[in-house]
Amino acid sequence: MSLQHLSHSITTLRDELVPSRYALKIGDIEVLVVSDGVLPLPTVMLGHNADPAVRAAWMKDMFLPQDAFDWPLNAVVVRSGEQTILLDAGLGLDPDLHLPRAGQLIKRLEAAEIELASVTDVILTHLHMDHIGGLLIEGVKDRLRPDLRIHVAAAEAKFWEAPDFSQTQMPEGFPDALRATSKRFLKEYQDQIQLFDDEYEVASGVVARRTGGHTPGHCVIRVASGGEGLTFAGDAVFPVSFDQPDWHNGFEHYPEEASRVRVGLLRELAASGELLVATHLPFPSIGRVAIAGDAFRWVPVFWDY
Template identity: 65%
Template sequence: MMMGNNRGEKVISTVCIPLNRLIMLSGGNMAISKNDAASLAPVNGTSHVEAVYEKVPSRYALQVGKIDVLVISDGVLSLPGPMLGHNAEASERTHWFEDKFLPADFLDWALNVVLVRSGDRTILVDAGMGEAFPDLPRAGRTVNRLASAGIDLASVTDVIITHLHMDHVGGLLIEGVKARMRSDLRIHVAAAEVEFWRDPDFSQVSMPPGFPEALRQTATQFLQAYQTQLHTFEEEYEVAPGVRVVRTGGHTPGHSVVRLASEGERLTFVGDAIFQVGFEHPDWFNGFDHYPEEAAQIRIRLLQELADNRESLIATHLSFPSVCHVAVDGDTFRCIPGPWDY
């Protein structure tokens, strides 16, 4: 459901961590909700804020049984094309880009987060880039887009962090955001993820210069800022009825997916386990994978499971709104986009 499009958008200030110059140098069945974003109204009587109208469609509402879901675009990240499948032959990678009518040098990665309501819990899954990276100026919209949907940050009862990369936690580090969250907020993250960022391993990544340090600083800042709200789990945890967070590992040791199930319908938010090229070439590495071989194995297993179960998925870095099914295509897979409800 498109909401709040073709109008002006609020702008927020930024605190700089420069990356752009470094990047440039580095060469289950679902029913679409009959309700709009107001169906995600939080549980208290002061849950809504005045809408901030936007220029582009950036929210998409759907239902998984009795669970309300709102996909929110945080924007896009322009990143070097070779990061996507950096273990593949350059000619094969270029052919894939050309076949998809995409530029091979720089690729726009979508950046999606999800708001879920189940029972009396309103759950934000990831928080986007935030405002500390002005050299990635097309991302960092989550807080404004929650406001444009009429969602007050104080209504969010839980946050699930799939992993501690800056494009997943940065929105919670915007100045003033923590003060607007409720005092009993619980932030769910795998214990393995917290442990990893005490001494992170970048030995197998293929990132542009500057990114490892920015990721390290952001994760450290987040863990310090929200240490009293953190709720860690080992392998999985039920956050609300029909809402489970499950550790997969691979992309990072504590990378997790969020599995929704209600009234026979299912959907999985796969985080960074699956990205654009991952359907046709699940063995290609994402440059941000800390343990790429393990990540590829997990990706293949997850894609096969979703295909076998005919279960829908949403992914962080698939084109908004990213709702799709998985089909087996010989030895690989195909993404079957869900219909857009106008």
């Protein structure tokens, strides 16, 4: 994978009218953000603890539909030295939840001419199905390296032995699908999974750090090289998080802790000026965090052609 090839080669897909990948460099490290598609979900899940009128006003101000809208779904490919690292793996096959516009990651990696056999490592922010499902598509495991290393926080693997959904607010069917997908994933990839506790350097300049909150083992991944940095925040940050960081997302298993993690991470990024990418921010989801008092602001980067 070369930046020049990723940035300038164009694969025309007749069924796609918009870009689905975006390349940049962080020092000497190559980064590619890839869209896995979108998830149509109820807007109430952006802040189920919020006053409905306040939530509706926010949606109106953002020119978003009141009932449901398409959540973006992003993954990242990183190349550091001889290692090619996939950060999260998308939804994969639709687990009977009627999400036909997601699960595009594998075909979009192919369109970028990234061979699955070239991936040396996978870092999973957590084990929700829209972050691991791409690895469960039929035939994918056979195309991966037998020595592939899949990095997961130990607390995350432990949590999914008996997951607690008591504080979540998910649509019907999602808890059962999440349980089944995580169970299948942990069984199928048990020989490749490498657990870490709180922080682990997967490659030079690529560090996974457990934050908890969204799930007990949720982690973020920081890419740093040449005085530059980028954090892939997984599900620690959502589109509403800058204006309303204390709103609870329906997929958060421990929402109070998730809010604390979110505010801390946004403050870190505002202080450092480093780039942020997150799973559910609008593609390519690359930007910075500005801050004034207790208010955060999302500042998208200008696309570099």
